[in-house]
Amino acid sequence: MIDAYSEDAPASQALFERASGIVPGGVNSPVRAFKSVGGTPRFMVRGEGPWLFDADGRRYVDLVCSWGPLIHGHAHPAVIDAVQQAAARGTSFGAPTPGEVELAEEIVARTAVEQVRLVNSGTEATMSAIRLARGFTGRTKIIKFAGCYHGHVDALLASAGSGVATLGIPDSPGVTGATASETIVLPYNDLAAVEQALTGESVAAIITEAAAGNMGVVAPLPGFNAGLAELAHRHGALFIMDEVMTGFRVSRSGWQGLEPVDADLWTFGKVMGGGLPAAAFGGRREVMQRLAPAGPVYQAGTLSGNPLACAAGLASLSLADDATYAKLDQTAATIAGLATDALAKEGVPHRLNTAGNMFSIFFTAGEVTNYDQAKQQRVEAFKAFFHSMLSQGVYLPPSAFEAWFVSTAIDDEALSRVAEAVGNAAKAAARA
Ligand SMILES: Cc1ncc(COP(=O)(O)O)c(C=O)c1O
Structure with missing residues (x-):
């Protein structure tokens, strides 16, 4: 050394x-x-x-x-032990496992979500939550905030060009103008801009980081998240809280443990996988029941709910x-x-x-x-x-x-x- x-x-x-x-x-x-x-x-x-x-x-x-x-830092013995034991039983089965049920139960116990679906990355979680919101509302447009990152989902790789309320311009070649035009990018912490945008548009969902951490840390101003929930619901849109970064990090229930907010869907990742690839989205039962195979909105994954990732996540959450x-x-x-x-x-x-x-x-x-x-x-x-x-x-x-x-x-x-x-x-x- x-x-x-x-x-x-x-x-x-x-x-x-x-x-x-x-x-x-x-x-x-x-x-x-x-x-x-x-x-x-x-x-x-x-x-x-x-x-x-x-x-x-x-x-x-x-x-x-x-x-x-x-x-819990690197190579925590309880996490490593859980992963080693899971690995010895086999790395993937392509069939449901007890670990998935336990991890889902732990998430439901700690948060306001009623039902949850496990995926492999935060990107998958937000992408799937948006598809579900569109399927549920029958609407297309999404509101996101400049400086908020929700993974490399096409629809969310759009940022305001000039800091004013504007239709999204793609941030990356390969994201089509058509996709970006379905994303309305607004300044963070500006409820008036959201109200104005909702008045002119039929919006499927507002998505926000529970507390922004991807432009550096920028906490929501008092009343911002609650205001978003209220505005979304008043205009028939869903409210998606992205807790991929804050989830199970800032409190045992994530940001919602510090500031309970009436969201319809939440996304999680990072801490819940204990350092292995696991993420999730969940929310109100009525919305989640639209997801295949319970409902018509398709979502799937060969390695979703992977036994090693579930073991690492459960061990990590049990310690928290x-x-x-x-x-x-x-x-x-x-x-x-x-x-x-x-x-x-x-x-x-x-x-x-x-x-x-x-x-x-x-x-x-x-x-x-x-x-x-x-x-x-x-x-x-x-x-x-x-x-x-x-x-x-x-x-x-x-x-x-x-x-x-x-x-x-x-x-x-x-x-x-x-x-x-x-x-x-x-x-x-x-x-x-
Ligand atoms: C708030 C938020 N949402 C979504 C993501 C995407 O997660 P992943 O990198 O696991 O795809 C991130 C990643 O940093 C994030 O911070």
């Missing part, structure tokens, strides 16, 4: 070069490539508790936690009690405090945004309640902060527009590492 850091990462560099020849951009999900911060993405070989170990033998305090799932969430909240507050104190000491303009135990620091003096404001930050300052932290053994999300995630595995040693690193990182940000 090497604890003396440098910018060089020869083993990661070699792997990245090999990968880049055969995998587009060298990675299997774009943000991993470090494109927005520059430098060589670290190839990880092992995780243990709060630590990640890269191919060069360096270890990092992990504040990404696989983009949210790992609330009130003490877990108290520890996550406390650790998030400690780390956010360390970073903001250091930045304040160096006079770096910044803004701490929190949503439960998810947080991010925007390098701007202004408030951030929507995507336009998030884009005002000085990304150069974040990059300098990020690279300084990385070279001192702290792994932050490699983008200024992402949430920082903590785990209960973060102990005093890991906290000391963060505390030692933030001073230099703040100095680097001040110079940038």
